[in-house]
Amino acid sequence: MAAHTMVDMRGWSFPIGRFLGVDVRIHTFFLLLLGLSISYASVSGVSGARGFGLWLLLLLAVVVREAARAVGAAWYGLDLRSMLLLPTGGLFSYASSEATEKAETPEMQKRMAVVGPIANIGFGLLLAAFALTAAPEVNLFERPWMSPSHLLRAAVWVNLLLGLVNLLPAAPLDGGRVFRGEFAKGKGGIKSSRAAMGLGPAIAVGLMILGFLIPNMWLIMIGGFVLIGAHMEDQGLLLQTDVDAVRMRDVMLTQFSMLSASDTLEDALQRSVHTLQDVFPVVRGANLVGAVSRQSIVEALHADGNGYVQGVMTRSFQTAQPDDSLVKTLRRIMAGKGAQMVPVLEGDRIVGIITPQNLAHSMGLLNQRRKLRPQE
Numbered sequence: 001m002a003a004h005t006m007v008d009m010r011g012w013s014f015p016i017g018r019f020l021g022v023d024v025r026i027h028t029f030f031l032l033l034l035g036l037s038i039s040y041a042s043v044s045g046v047s048g049a050r051g052f053g054l055w056l057l058l059l060l061a062v063v064v065r066e067a068a069r070a071v072g073a074a075w076y077g078l079d080l081r082s083m084l085l086l087p088t089g090g091l092f093s094y095a096s097s098e099a100t101e102k103a104e105t106p107e108m109q110k111r112m113a114v115v116g117p118i119a120n121i122g123f124g125l126l127l128a129a130f131a132l133t134a135a136p137e138v139n140l141f142e143r144p145w146m147s148p149s150h151l152l153r154a155a156v157w158v159n160l161l162l163g164l165v166n167l168l169p170a171a172p173l174d175g176g177r178v179f180r181g182e183f184a185k186g187k188g189g190i191k192s193s194r195a196a197m198g199l200g201p202a203i204a205v206g207l208m209i210l211g212f213l214i215p216n217m218w219l220i221m222i223g224g225f226v227l228i229g230a231h232m233e234d235q236g237l238l239l240q241t242d243v244d245a246v247r248m249r250d251v252m253l254t255q256f257s258m259l260s261a262s263d264t265l266e267d268a269l270q271r272s273v274h275t276l277q278d279v280f281p282v283v284r285g286a287n288l289v290g291a292v293s294r295q296s297i298v299e300a301l302h303a304d305g306n307g308y309v310q311g312v313m314t315r316s317f318q319t320a321q322p323d324d325s326l327v328k329t330l331r332r333i334m335a336g337k338g339a340q341m342v343p344v345l346e347g348d349r350i351v352g353i354i355t356p357q358n359l360a361h362s363m364g365l366l367n368q369r370r371k372l373r374p375q376e
Contacts, residue, residue: 014028022082024083025085027085030085034055037051037058040147040148046149050148057158059085062087065119065120065162066089067119068118071115078102079099080093081094087225088162088172097328117163117166117167144216165222169199176199200226201227207223209223246325248323251354251358252322253352253355253358254351256353257274258282259271260284264307272294277294279355281350290314317343318342320354341353342354342355
């Protein structure tokens with residue numbers, strides 16, 4: 001799932017701890033599930049404690065799934081930074097841009113997509129075998145399958161249902177991510193991605209209708225969660241598809257000022273008065289040797305008086321080329337120490353710069369321009 005979606009969902013979650021170096025958060029949807037489980041227990045004529053037990057089984061099924069996916073990520077060399085638990089599964093964020101890019105490839109999406117369903121279905125079958133051995137009087141096929149009155153039967157079906165539902169080709173489920181990748185690979189373009197994402201809400205509505213017809217409260221809730229998740233995934237995907245197509249040349253400043261390493265700080269400050277630029281490339285002859293911000297110049301003048309730009313410039317910077325992907329460049333930079341400015345080079349010549357200030361402004365204008373013309 002796109003990082004944008006992860007950020008949106010983090011705002012509706014809370015941390016539950018750090019395990020093996022991975023920050024784990026739980027979505028507030030689980031609080032809704034807790035209330036529904038306790039209410040269901042009350043309606044069924046059993047204690048609220050059994051409703052709480054049913055909720056724990058739902059949470060356990062998600063933990064089993066995501067623990068298996070975390071092991072799979074480690075097996076494939078994908079270092080995790082954090083994990084967000086959702087009722088239908090979970091979202092990962094990765095510790096490096098390389099891991100993120102590797103995880104987003106269609107081949108890796110396919111590999112990771114089978115891990116969660118296999119874990120849940122396998123765990124459900126293991127519980128079923130245990131139930132048939134230790135409690136043969138429990139009829140696993142008696143309805144309702146997931147009831148607080150029969151927690152062992154519920155444990156079996158919660159895992160089986162979560163595993164089977166995640167095989168459906170509906171984002172943000174595992175099957176939906178594989179389907180989306182294959183569909184977009186075959187068709188290409190933003191419109192194709194939008195068409196693939198449209199299947200998610202259709203399946204979600206189908207699950208809710210089926211839940212009403214059976215009736216089955218859990219199918220209704222799963223359909224609701226899939227519908228909400230599909231909407232979030234859709235927004236995140238479309239943002240990612242748009243931004244991934246942006247190149248450095250699309251947003252870089254092409255009219256900018258440069259400073260010489262031998263300029264005095266007073267001269268540099270005087271030149272900075274006549275531009276809105278906050279960060280300046282520093283050159284020595286034709287060679288790029290550093291970068292310096294207006295704020296650094298002012299602070300150095302206050303602290304030590306007049307001096308030379310080379311004394312306050314930073315020599316640590318990363319460069320890009322005009323046709324480099326904006327997203328991949330930013331990921332590479334953020335995986336390091338960040339940067340005040342990214343010089344864009346064509347050969348050895350500086351043809352543009354990117355700063356945080358101009359990037360936000362340029363992206364806003366780029367989005368407005370795309371809205372004013374039909375999507376291709």
